[in-house]
Amino acid sequence: MTAKDRKDKANRHFASDNWAGAPPEIMKALALANAGHAPAYGADEWTARAVKLIEKQFGGNCLAFLVSNGTAANVLGLSAMLKPHQSVLCSSVAHILVDECGAVEKCTGARLDPVPHMNGKIMAQTLEPFLLAAGNQHQSQPAVISVTQATERGTLYSIDEIRALSRFARKHGLRLHMDGARLANAAAALDSPLRDFTRAAGVDVLSFGGTKNGILFGEAVVFFDKNLAKDFPWIRKQGLHLMSKMRFIGAQFEALLRDDLWLRNARHANAMAALLRAQLEKIPGVEICFPTDINMVWCRFPERAIPKIQKRFSFHIEDPATRMARLVTSFDTSKADVMDFAAVVKQAVDGK
Ligand SMILES: Cc1ncc(COP(=O)(O)O)c(C=O)c1O
Structure with missing residues (x-):
């Protein structure tokens, strides 16, 4: 070719x-970030600005970390939420289940439980039977519900549907994870600020996608429950995603979020x-x-x-x-x- x-x-x-x-704005940002030397491992000014901009999109008082791809965002975010004897309820077409080659299971030791879906979505009212294992020492313990917004079938959860899942999770002592590889498309379609259907709807940990939205590489893991982020710097390092030239992810996210390019x-x-x-x-x-x-x-x-x-x-x-x-x-x-x-x-x- x-x-x-x-x-x-x-x-x-x-x-x-x-x-x-990637669009010219991103290539220009990369070229500008390429001038001279800068601290490695995310201690640079681009990463600092990008992380601030991401956190601001979600109303502040949360913690964002950059990684290089969507599988890592999911796997590492879920690693911060799970113990090896626990399980995740997710749709039977969830990317974490079908298209991540068992990475979540390998890295967390936890099990993924496929839940029947309707057009890619799981509903709070269908989850009750998946909790039967709770308290049984022979079975994996449900700990996280994971939803993909927008879904793998190109559909959207309404804010009310996410709230209902979050209420169900809280009632049963579970946490809510969101795979937002296409979160920007969801925000555009819902005509809603990013925080309204994530943090404000009860999501605890989010994978916030950049790559499918027009950057060359880069996603963020955003913790709305900051307690869950306590060990994340080490989880990310051990999980191979503490990029030494992080500034090139930071520069792209900064350009993506400035002036609403995203x-x-x-x-x-x-x-x-x-x-x-x-x-x-x-x-x-x-x-x-x-x-x-x-x-x-x-x-x-x-x-x-x-x-x-x-x-x-x-x-x-x-x-x-x-x-x-x-x-x-x-x-x-x-x-x-x-x-x-x-x-x-x-x-x-x-x-x-
Ligand atoms: C819904 C969803 N989540 C996560 C990912 C993972 O992204 P990556 O291929 O960057 O690991 C994808 C990529 O296709 C996706 O469609």
């Missing part, structure tokens, strides 16, 4: 929002998914699978059309049995990309 090919708009795909690079990126990605869905809905033979709340459209294409579409655009068929395709838009997806994709789908479905 040549540099020219890479620049070509036809080279944008719908496989995932982490297939995109929100503009998320709004744009969501709008492109809405447009994509609207175009696909017009094509007979394409079946939409879930509500499209954020920057993700789930659909089924006729089987024979799939290779033709994939010749031109990459996307994942998440489940070969059901043929469900996951299409993800990014901060840099253009209207032209969406219209090109829809035209290719139409042709492929029509057998051309």
Whole structure:
């Protein structure tokens, strides 16, 4: 693939929002942070400013730590919440369960208990049976509920649904963890400040995603219950995510949060998914699978059309049995990309 090919708009795909690079604001921030030397391991000015900006987004009086990827944010955040004899209730399609290669189990020793979901969401009223093990010395003890906001199916928990999960957790002595790899998309879709559906709704520990929102690499673990953060500097170091050149994550987060770049990126990605869905809905033979709340459209294409579409655009068929395709838009997806994709789908479905 040549540099020219890479620049070509036809080279944008719908496989995932982490297939995109980074916008110029982020590259500029990285270039500026690259001048001269700076203290390592997060003792630099960029990290200090980024952490402050993140904490401010959630109303202050919380503690944010930078790590380099989303799996680490989840695994390390959960490590601060769990003992090896405990368990986590999460949806049966949760990224921590399905797509982190057992990292949570390996690093915490705790068990993940899959809970049936509706469009990616678990509901407080279905959790009671999962507490039957409580007090039984032979069984893992439920300690954490983990939700993904926005979900792996591209849907959103309402603030009330998160509150209900938090009430349930508190009533039964559990804590609430949130995988917010796409938290920015959720905020844009809910048209709500980040703190309203995290901290204010009762979340204790949050993975706050940057990578899918337009930075090259970087996520934050945010502790609203500061007691849980007590050992986190060591958990992060032992967990291999105390980056020596942390300033390059800090600089990116700072640029992302200043002037609401994060929100503009998320709004744009969501709008492109809405447009994509609207175009696909017009094509007979394409079946939409879930509500499209954020920057993700789930659909089924006729089987024979799939290779033709994939010749031109990459996307994942998440489940070969059901043929469900996951299409993800990014901060840099253009209207032209969406219209090109829809035209290719139409042709492929029509057998051309
Ligand atoms: C919901 C969710 N959580 C966590 C992650 C993990 O991110 P990473 O691939 O950076 O480890 C992803 C990435 O796809 C994700 O979709």
